Amino acid sequence: TALNNRHGKRHGKKSKSRCSRKALHVNFKELGWDDWIIAPLDYEAYHCEGMCDFPLRSHLEPTNHAIIQTLMNSMDPNSTPPSCCVPTKLSPISILYIDSGNNVVYKQYEDMVVEQCGCR
């Protein structure tokens, strides 16, 4: 049985939710990058958050190591923390920007959007 371990606590409240993809809206203007990025000025990047506790769901595609670590944590929380909820699949976005020579450049940046989360 998974015990209530310390790692669920965050800002005084227990985050019960399981590892999943959550919204993360990125605004390049707020980052101060809107003076060189022409488009897009914002996009949805998502992020991964939640518990990787026992039993792990198969859609979280845990590695064998994460399975072992989760078992160890559920037996003795002091022996090891639970495995981590991280992006397991990412996708690119296109960015149109101005380079240092004032030229307009199109570039495809890999790993900019979280498509899937999992326990690792």
Next chain:
Amino acid sequence: ARSAALVPSSGPKRNRGTRSPHDGQRSPKFLRDVFASSPGLSARDDFKNSVVPHDYMLSIYRTYSAAEKLGLNASFFRSSKSANTITSFVDRGKDEFSHSPLRRQKYVFDVSTLSDKEELVGAELRILRKPPEDALSSPSDLYNIELVSCGSARSLDSSTSVGLRNARNPAWEVLDVWDMFKSRLSTDHGGQLCMELRATVGQSDAEVDLRSLGFERRGRAQREKAILVVYARSRKRENLFNEMRENIKSSRGSRGSEQDTGLLFKARRRRR
């Protein structure tokens, strides 16, 4: 939803490519569409306002970002030559203002900002031909426009010739300059790419006045200027921070006055 302007594989050959002025070039409404998802455009930084993105680059961006949403990769498209980085250099040249016919038109581009970490895979020069009302029309109606490296006495290596049928209609002429680009890369020209445009009619080698064919530069809007488009593929995953660092360096260089430094400090703090 508007379909992405994906170039079909059976599209016109690259170096014969006379495009209608609307192919890949959109009306101002298109600009609003592209930025519809990005409010606050009007508040764009002055520095950025001085650079008006060419319609062709906006069309590239819109096509490939729409394709991404469909799960397709930009480098799959033949038109992108499997590139994931496409850099545009806008023509800043001026024709000597004189009444004599314009036999040759020089295009000089500073390509020194191209990253040497990327594998270049293609280059083309796109020139909008805007024939005047009294456009020339030869009986054969076949003109040859050629690009030669500057200083070549004749159309030597890596000249590109494109037939100009119905020279009366405005069109984007797309000239493949990849061979010329490669030969420039092999012999260091310090980041400068210099080409000369010339036109002949039919089989004769006599050069025709380029103004009468619509290559006059005077009075062109920013988005009607010729652009050199260079296609590259970065070998490793592109790191956003490269560009950010480049831009901090260049904005530090380009802003000197106290007021700007304040802006720079603010911008830097914001970026951090």
